[in-house]
Amino acid sequence: MLAYSLPSDISPSTFVNTASLVRIVALGLISAAAISSRLFAVVNFESIIHEFDPWFNYRATRVLASKGFYEFWNWFDPTAWYPLGRVVGGTIYPGLMATSGVIYNILHALNLPVDIRNICVLLAPGFSAFTAWATYMFTKEMKDESAGLLAAAFIGIVPGYISRSVAGSYDNEAIAIFLLMFTFYAWIKALKTGSALFGTIAALFYFYMVAAWGGYAFITNMIPLHAFVLLLMGRYTNRLYVAYCSWYAIGTLSSMQVPFVGFQPVRTSEHMAALGIFGLLQIVAFAQLIRSHVTSKQFQDLLFVSVISAAVLGMAAMVLLTYKGWIAPWTGRFYSLWDTGYAKKYIPIIASVSEHQPTAWPSFFMDLHMLTFLFPFGVLVLFRTLRDEHVFVIIYAVMGTYFAGVMVRLMLTLTPCVCVASAVGLSQLIDTFMDPREPDVGEEEEKEDGSSTTATPSKKAAKKEKNAAPVTGVGAIDDIVSTLSIAGGLEKDKSAKAKTGIFGLDTRMVVLFNTAAMLLFFVLHCTWVTSNAYSSPSVVLASSNPDGSQHIIDDFREAYYWLRMNTKEDAVVMSWWDYGYQIAGMADRVTLVDNNTWNNTHIATVGKAMSSPEEVAYPILRKHDVDYVLVIFGGLIGYSGDDINKFLWMVRIAQGVWPDEIQEPNYFTQQGEYRVDDQASKAMKDSLMYKMSYYRFAELFGGGQVVDRVRQQYLPKQGPTLDYLDEAFTSENWIVRIFQVKKEDLLGRDLKSANGFAQGKKRKRSKPPVKRRVLA
């Protein structure tokens, strides 16, 4: 009995061909949607590199494209971390730059003179199409093609992934998620087929991933964890052995070729799980071999005990090696995922980054929308069948949600898993309600007959081997074909389902209509979030005029070009580390600190200079040859991401190194408030940051109320004065202010008294004459 009729005069081959054509078209459309929804930033603004880190990647890629790979590999950048410099080749993951370099060279070999900037801007959208495809392949292994298509569509437009891959966000994550998904796909494929080829492919993509993103440690621990859980579940197979060993051996050796990684895979705790499981698998495989050759029960027991003791011994050895310092313990970043209070206590620089904050629920809903609740349902569906590969997604779900809850930026690693599980769940729902068969007791016997006669030997074998998944990818087509010719070859679960099912057409319509409406809502939500929240370059800001038209605030580029055009080529610019890469990339000037936060002391030095009074800061500035100091000030137009709001982190980081000189409580008022108005604390008012931010700010208001629009506070009408610095440049909306550091006074006075003399003030008699200080 059918709920609705189906055409019966179509040959199965026509059906198979049409279905595969539809799939290809659907994948093509999904790719198009994925790419185009990431182009809001280019359409709204222009083809420009976004944010902070991408500026460094872009700069490095330019070096690669113009000077070639070897020059890039040996690049020592003297302009960063002045006066230390930075060995770029050995301190980056070169995968991203190499990828764009290869694309650039291919295009130029084809006589397509594409600018390297456009390649960098459009790399992330391009790779998102690959990600959709890799997710499709991965989900196909979990359920079938239709689930795969759903998963591809989800990952194509879900904001959780778009947030890191809009056009212009030229960062490691842009290509890393594709590599992550493809490595996982190859791993699942290797596990299912026991093929060393797929294990090797997994290893090669793992190598690419290691070369591209520090998040590779996620793969390094996910695959061993999966193998370990399978062992615990008693699901050891030779396929697992082949897949894991080929992946681990080739993957680890190749990952050690990346200079930044080097010997870490054998020396750090993050990689020890993979090594330990590798060893455990050898022992288990050996024990399995022996067991199959002996019959004695006692010997098998002995073997069991020795396997366990060998595992325990191995574990103890690793702990001992860690204790002795042969294996480096967890790095701070990694450790702070488990002990969430750790970073705030010991490494404030990690805690200070906004993307390292924990995630509140609105962020989850914003990034995943309806996938938040489809996802647990999908996991439950996976539990019903619980094949080996399903265990992988389940582990991924648990780890992914925990990590995403601890750190906002790890939402990115959770998103693929959510898409896969949701797609499996939703496709199960659609399968149930699309199936035209109604439960009918009379037809059951006939079906039973049909299935028993048409069941092929290969299927029987598949049933026998409990954990084996259907190797051929045409399972879904079988389903559809079988529904056409009802008595056709039915799958095991289908024949069981024939007893159950949905009655009537209206019920089907209701549920399917509801599902379609939800999917539509999902698309609307994703489009809105992408265009409103995730497509701002943050280098260029947008606000709307009273009439609704867009007003572009371009202060950053204005200031950086001013620096580029008006200062000496080797001028040293001091700023907080957030702006280091942008200054290097756009202004091409020497910076003290930048976003590669490897040297805490150097950053603390800048923090100290910013939070100290002028007299204390000046020797620091002179010792570091600083010519210009750059601050970001949002008080005039209400740009809340400015330096005064970040100031407490500067104080905290400086306090970590000089606890005697800088103390955070001094920057608060007596009542413990953070204020900048006339009640501000003395340390606050004296600090270089405060003075530079509000220097001549009061003059703008012409004697009226001086208001800071970010902090909504009224400032004193008499603004701070500067003795050791000169204002050099202030951008249109006052967002960027650049100050020039004065040279020492020619007569050997200190600059404060020199200034006082110039203004005609009398020097206080009580003070002894100032002696010339020798600067080291």
Add this chain to the structure above:
Amino acid sequence: MLLPWLTLLWIPLYVLAAKSSVHQQLVELAAQNNGVIKLNDKTYDLLTSPDRDWSVSVHFTALDKRRRCNPCREFDPSWNAVAKAWSTVPRSERDHHFFATLDFDDGHTVFQKLGLTSAPVVHVYPAAEGPRRPVNGKLAPYKYDFTHGFDAEPLALELSKHTPVAIPYRAPIDWAKWGTFAVILLSGLITLRFISPVLQSRWTWAIGTIITSLVMQSGYMFTRIRGMPYTAGNGQWIAPGFQSQYGQETQVVAVIYGLLAVSFLMLTVIAPLQKSAQRQRAQIYLWTAVNLIIFSVLVSLFRTKNRGYPFKLFL
């Protein structure tokens, strides 16, 4: 005639004796109360007298219930633990540094004099005389900074910089925690035979996995790491702002997600098992309605968090 003059000669000795007796008195006071001197207006002045040759750390607090100072009550045990650790130091070192507590109700005037408007506050007064007088001559009290929270460990570490020897504070072993852990482990091992079918059942793990994912997605880690309260003091349970939430929001959102997931589960897995067409129809309509309504509730909840969100369902 000469006698008064003679007595005048004695004055320095008297002062000395008075001072040493003050010191003796303080030592006794400290010994009485586990190393913490309970202060009032007068003893505060004695303790921080300008000719002190000892250093002292004073803890200003307001422990009375009426003062409603929760941080004070939270910090008090840590303070006492550190002071107690100090009292185990050998006498020769111990008596050069004191721990003292001044409650607001015992010393309004001191609070007023120092301009303290909040509690708890910890000041460390260096020795003003004698060999332990700071070399740079700075006698202003050091103010302890509570950025590391109210725990005893950072406090001991920080105060050790001002005491003659480091405070031998060691975190007490949490016997209760280890005890429960051991009991659970033991009972698990003993009843392994009975609970192993539960542990081996996939549905146990399924429930665990799903609850984990629901709770984590509802921002549980946010409330834990930030130490967010369950609700605001005025009974409001939705935290204002997109990047913030209260404990109760976690529960509500987790239940909403759970209900929505259950509605899908009912539609996909349970409804097809129904043999009667009418009952199945009722079930399907019911759960579709539940799905729609709960989803509307979720969207409207999200709208209250994100004011600019343009979409809405029925609510």
